[in-house]
Amino acid sequence: xxxxxxxxxxxxxxxxxxxxxxxxxxxxxxxxxxxxxxxxxxxxxxxxxxxxxxxxxxxxxxxxxxxxxxxxxxxxxxxxxxxxxxxxxxxxxxxxxxxxxxxxxxxxxxxxxxxxxxxxxxxxxxxxxxxxxxxxxxxxxxxxxxxxxxxxxxxxxxxxxxxxxxxxxxxxxxxxxxxxxxxxxxxxxxxxxxxxxxxxxxxxxxxxxxxx
Amino acid sequence: xxxxxxxxxxxxxxxxxxxxxxxxxxxxxxxxxxxxxxxxxxxxxxxxxxxxxxxxxxxxxxxxxxxxxxxxxxxxxxxxxxxxxxxxxxxxxxxxxxxxxxxxxxxxxxxxxxxxxxxxxxxxxxxxxxxxxxxxxxxxxxxxxxxxxxxxxxxxxxxxxxxxxxxxxxxxxxxxxxxxxxxxxxxxxxxxxxxxxxxxxxxxxxxxxxxxxxxxxxxxxxxxxxxxxxxxxxxxxxxxxxxxxxxxxxxxxxxxxxxxxxxxxx
Numbered sequence: 001x002x003x004x005x006x007x008x009x010x011x012x013x014x015x016x017x018x019x020x021x022x023x024x025x026x027x028x029x030x031x032x033x034x035x036x037x038x039x040x041x042x043x044x045x046x047x048x049x050x051x052x053x054x055x056x057x058x059x060x061x062x063x064x065x066x067x068x069x070x071x072x073x074x075x076x077x078x079x080x081x082x083x084x085x086x087x088x089x090x091x092x093x094x095x096x097x098x099x100x101x102x103x104x105x106x107x108x109x110x111x112x113x114x115x116x117x118x119x120x121x122x123x124x125x126x127x128x129x130x131x132x133x134x135x136x137x138x139x140x141x142x143x144x145x146x147x148x149x150x151x152x153x154x155x156x157x158x159x160x161x162x163x164x165x166x167x168x169x170x171x172x173x174x175x176x177x178x179x180x181x182x183x184x185x186x187x188x189x190x191x192x193x194x195x196x197x198x199x200x201x202x203x204x205x206x207x208x209x210x211x212x
Numbered sequence: 213x214x215x216x217x218x219x220x221x222x223x224x225x226x227x228x229x230x231x232x233x234x235x236x237x238x239x240x241x242x243x244x245x246x247x248x249x250x251x252x253x254x255x256x257x258x259x260x261x262x263x264x265x266x267x268x269x270x271x272x273x274x275x276x277x278x279x280x281x282x283x284x285x286x287x288x289x290x291x292x293x294x295x296x297x298x299x300x301x302x303x304x305x306x307x308x309x310x311x312x313x314x315x316x317x318x319x320x321x322x323x324x325x326x327x328x329x330x331x332x333x334x335x336x337x338x339x340x341x342x343x344x345x346x347x348x349x350x351x352x353x354x355x356x357x358x359x360x361x362x363x364x365x366x367x368x369x370x371x372x373x374x375x376x377x378x379x380x381x382x383x384x385x386x387x388x389x390x391x392x393x394x395x396x397x398x399x400x401x402x403x404x405x406x407x408x409x410x411x412x413x414x415x416x417x418x419x420x421x422x423x424x425x426x427x428x429x430x431x432x433x434x435x436x437x438x439x440x441x442x443x444x445x446x447x448x449x450x451x452x453x454x455x456x457x458x459x460x461x462x463x464x465x466x467x468x469x470x471x472x473x474x475x476x477x478x
Contacts, residue, residue, distance in 0.1 A: 002261040006288045018290070018311070057255060058263030058285075190262070212289040 003114065004058030005198035006210045011047040019045065026208075028135035029117065032127060041119045047205050052197040053172040056179060056190050061113060065091040067191040068109045071150060072100040074157045082157050084184045107146040108195075111211075112138030118209040120144050120202045144202035144209050151196045158185055158192060167196060219312040219342045219414050221320055224355040226303040228453055229332045231295060237277040239330055240306065241266065244293075247323040251290040251310065257283040286310075296357065301455050303334060303357035312340045317410045321370060325395075325403050328372035333401070334451060335360070336372035340410045347439050349413065361456050363437045363446025367427050369410055369420075375400040376449030381431045389430040390423065 009022055022043065030040040066084075069091035073080045076096055085091045092113075101109050107118065110126050116138025127141035152165045159178075161171050172193065179190040198209045230236070245252045255263045256273045263285065266273045276282045282295045291310040298304030306327070320338060328336040339352050348365035359365070378386065378400065386402055387394070393405035406412075406427065412420045428436050435447045 001283070001285075001292070002257060002263055004263055004285075004289065009288055018313075055264065055268070056262045057265065058257070058261075060261040210288070 001061075002058040003061050003064065004212050005195055006212050007198050007201045007207050008044075008047045008050065008205070009208060009210045010043050010045045011207075025137060028133075029119070029141060032129045032131075032135050032141070033119075033121070035131075036127065038123055038127070039121055041121055041206075041208060043208055044206065047207060050201045050205060052194070052201065053167075053169065053176075054190075054193040054197045055176045056194060059187075059190055059194060063187050063191050064113050065097075066187040067154075067195075068092070068106075069094050069097050070158070070185075070188050071106065071108050071154050072097045074154045075106075076100060080157075082185070084188070106150060107142040108150045111140050111142050114138070114211065116140060116142070116211050118142040118144040118147050118199070118202065120206045120208065122146070138211070144199045147195065147209075148199035148203060151192060151199065154192070158188060160189075160192070167200070172197075219340055219411065220353075221308075221310050221312040221316075221338070221340050221410070222353040222355075223306075223308040223320070223324060223336070223338050225306040225328060225331055225333050225336045226355075226357050226360060227306075227331045227333045228298055228303060228451065230298065231304045231306065231331055232278045232297040234274050234277070236331065237274060240295075240327065243323060243327050243330065244308075247319040247326075248291070248310075248316075251286045253284045253291060253293055254287050255285050257285070298357075298454075301457065303360060303451070303454070305356040306331065307354065307356060312410070314409075314411055320410065321403070321405070324370060324372060325397055328374075328403075329397055329401060332374070333372055334374040334376050334449070337368040338370040338410070339368045340413060342414045345413075348437060360451075361448060363448050364435060365437050367404075367406060367424050367431070367436070369407065369413060370403070370405045372397070373402050373404065376451050378402060380435060380447065380449040385431050389427045391427060392423075 010019060026041060026043050033040055069085060070082065072094070073096055074082070076099065091097060097109065100106055104110050104126055107126060111118075116136070119141065121143055122145040123143050124146060127136065128139065129135045148165070152162060155162045160167070160175055175189050175193045179186050179193065183189065201207065202209045241253055254266055256266055256269075256276055257263055258272070258276060259279075264272065266284070277295065278297075280297065284293045285291065291308060293306065293308045296305045324336055324338050337352055337355050339349065341349060341353055345353065351359065351365040352368045355365075355368075373381070373386070386404065389404070391404045392407050393403070395403040397403055406423055407416070407420055409415070432447065437446050438444050
């Protein structure tokens with residue numbers, strides 16, 4: 001199966017069991033946020049129409065590690081010339097990635113790669129439930145604002161042209177077409193656009209990004 | 213069920229029909245959408261596990277559907293589906309997995325009957341489980357064509373039996389067995405439901421197993437695999453047109469794993 005960053009988890013008529021399940025999950029996360037003095041997140045059950053401009057809506061579980069590695073190198077290795085993951089390398093085991101992860105700063109890197117949430121609340125420090133009560137699915141809770149900033153920071157090295165922090169429709173089309181060609185960074189671009197669009201919608205509509 | 217308790221619905225359809233055609237693809241999505249408009253099968257996965265919208269990449273979807281293994285998912289992963297085509301020695305299989313919803317039982321069974329009839333199944337199964345289940349129920353949860361030559365693991369909560377199974381069990385025994393619901397959909401297809409509620413395996417476990425055993429006794433215990441005696445020979449139907457090699461040895465049930473792990477294979 002594959003990993004998909006979803007937004008509007010309570011919109012589009014989920015059944016009542018689903019609504020109750022997610023309400024409980026958001027309620028537990030809000031408990032942790034309150035304990036840290038952070039604002040709560042109220043997930044809306046009705047949202048205006050929205051659409052991701054990413055043609056690819058989900059990707060193999062391992063693909064996110066390619067983008068994490070790219071981010072770690074772009075941030076930490078001065079003068080780095082972008083290179084794709086060498087064949088047979090495991091990007092999550094790269095020491096540059098491990099060093100960055102150990103700092104617990106990056107919302108892109110310090111997050112579950114199979115589940116979990118990015119909330120539309122602008123907190124810098126990754127939220128962890130230290131009570132041992134497992135109130136955060138995936139253990140690490142990220143901010144879609146912060147993730148958006150991190151994605152913007154690597155747009156240039158990935159060859160993506162932004163207008164400030166905005167991605168034009170034409171450039172989104174261009175990124176989509178690069179994902180579809182034999183671009184050396186097709187995997188990174190695919191994950192980048194998927195996440196960027198999820199964060200854009202998350203921030204605009206105040207809805208959580210949920211990794212499903 | 214409380215909100216922390218997850219249960220899952222598994223549907224499997226095994227057929228000798230050419231389900232890899234576009235016609236079957238359209239019919240399948242249409243019938244699913246009719247009964248489950250809130251969890252439509254909107255996306256498909258390509259060979260590299262990338263997700264695309266069926267509505268925007270229809271031709272690519274048909275290509276994938278015609279291929280060896282196709283997987284599709286609902287928005288927010290509210291459902292999963294997969295299809296393997298029939299070949300000369302194997303049934304084609306469609307499997308669907310979704311989080312169970314007690315208020316959707318009518319839709320589950322109505323969908324099952326309609327798609328079973330349209331895809332001319334030899335066998336369709338429907339079970340609802342919670343997170344961890346022992347054998348033989350777990351095998352029923354992910355039942356697919358390669359299991360057929362080894363015999364049925366048990367009677368599922370609901371089944372559509374096609375002609376080969378009707379002939380193997382006999383109409384008389386199918387009519388006599390203590391199913392809660394039995395509906396002859398045609399001369400060659402019968403819908404059989406073990407108990408009233410699809411959550412009975414989860415909520416009324418012991419009475420569910422008693423009913424299941426009573427049904428298997430009437431249909432013929434030799435038609436079902438025996439977890440205690442895995443080498444025991446099991447009666448299987450003849451499937452015309454398929455050259456299914458006889459199993460070289462009876463297979464034991466697969467090693468125990470959590471159902472929550474196996475669901476990712478779907």
